[in-house]
Amino acid sequence: MTKRPRRIVATAISLSLSFSALTAAFAKEPEKTQVTLGVGGKALLYYLPLTIAEKRGFFKEQGLDVTIDDFSGGSQALQALIGGSVDVVTGGYEHTLNMQAKGQDIRAVVELGQNATVLAVRKGRASEIRSLADLKGKKIGVTAPGSSTYFFAVYLLSKAGLKPSDVSFIGVGGGAGAVAALQKGEIDAISNVDPVISRLEAEGQVSLLADSRTEKGTDDIFGGPVPAAVLYARKDFIDANPETVQRLVNAFVGALHWINAAGPEKVTEAVPKAMWLGDKDLYIRSVAASLPTYSRTGVISESGMEASLRVMQFDPAIAGAKIDLAKTVDNRFIRNSP
Helix, strand or coil, X not given: CCHHHHHHHHHHHHHHHHHHHHHHHHCCCCCCCEEEEEEECCCCHHHHHHHHHHHCCHHHHCCCEEEEEEECCHHHHHHHHHHCCCCEEEEECHHHHHHHHCCCCEEEEEEXXXXXXXXXXXXXXXXXXXXXXXXXXXXXXXXXXXXXXXXXXXXXXXXXXXXXXXXXXXXXXXXXXXXXXXHCCCCCEEEECCCHHHHHHHCCCEEEEEECCCHHHHHHHHCCCCECEXXXXXXXXXXXXXXXXXXXXXXXXXXXXXXXXXXXXXXXXXXXXXXXXXXXHHHHHHHHHHHHHECCXXXXXXXXXXXXXXXXXXXXXXXXXXXCHHHCECCHXXXXXX
């Protein structure tokens, strides 16, 4: 290389570094650099973007120190948000509808994925539980009462003319505890997500009643895609900390892009081994099956909001409330995300 090209390269590098420094100098600082995030069952593939954002360093890249509080179910994470012990939550979008009906202003700021829940029957009870109506009087395991898996089961029961009180709901979590509860016969059916369902399927322990992991299943059950996991927060927190929220959204968008580009094997290697439930190959297959459910854009669509509201009409509190869907979502952060 001659001296002239070297000088050109050196000048280009210098200008690039100067521009980066200038950009950093004028970038807004986050109002909070230490953020507490609640989740109900971090090991669930439902919340894979959270694990990737943490393990691949996307939060740190955004200048945030995120502490994750893992609760036994989404309802507990929601209550922690209302009580002020966490700042934000990765949980079901339907919680924003439920809380608006109760006078609480909770808003989703980025979609992580579509619904991918399964309702299955323990093989030992499959001969007597052949339809949703046959679940009357039975015990159904959910990650936690009031969680997304609970709402999924209740919605299906309502389609069969049953009320929540017609069955017994038991919180079993979303990992090895859920598998053990079914194996021990503590529950007759289970409403859960991968990798739990794939593990039970592979071992021949369940018979599926409803499966929303596929496009056909989603259409049959809901009539179209329904937003599931989102990042949500109280409106007052969003208003007081817009740059912090923007950086959280940026981190999740980065995680979504990484997941959609990485493939099942790289995703599996990126998560803690404890999340494999003792079977790496099965986890890889579970990830492969779940990849189509993760959001490509992070945007919560109007049609998705409307579909979720239709699904939640089984809840008398929501059916009798005037829900303003525009107040359940704040899409400005995803619009500003790189």
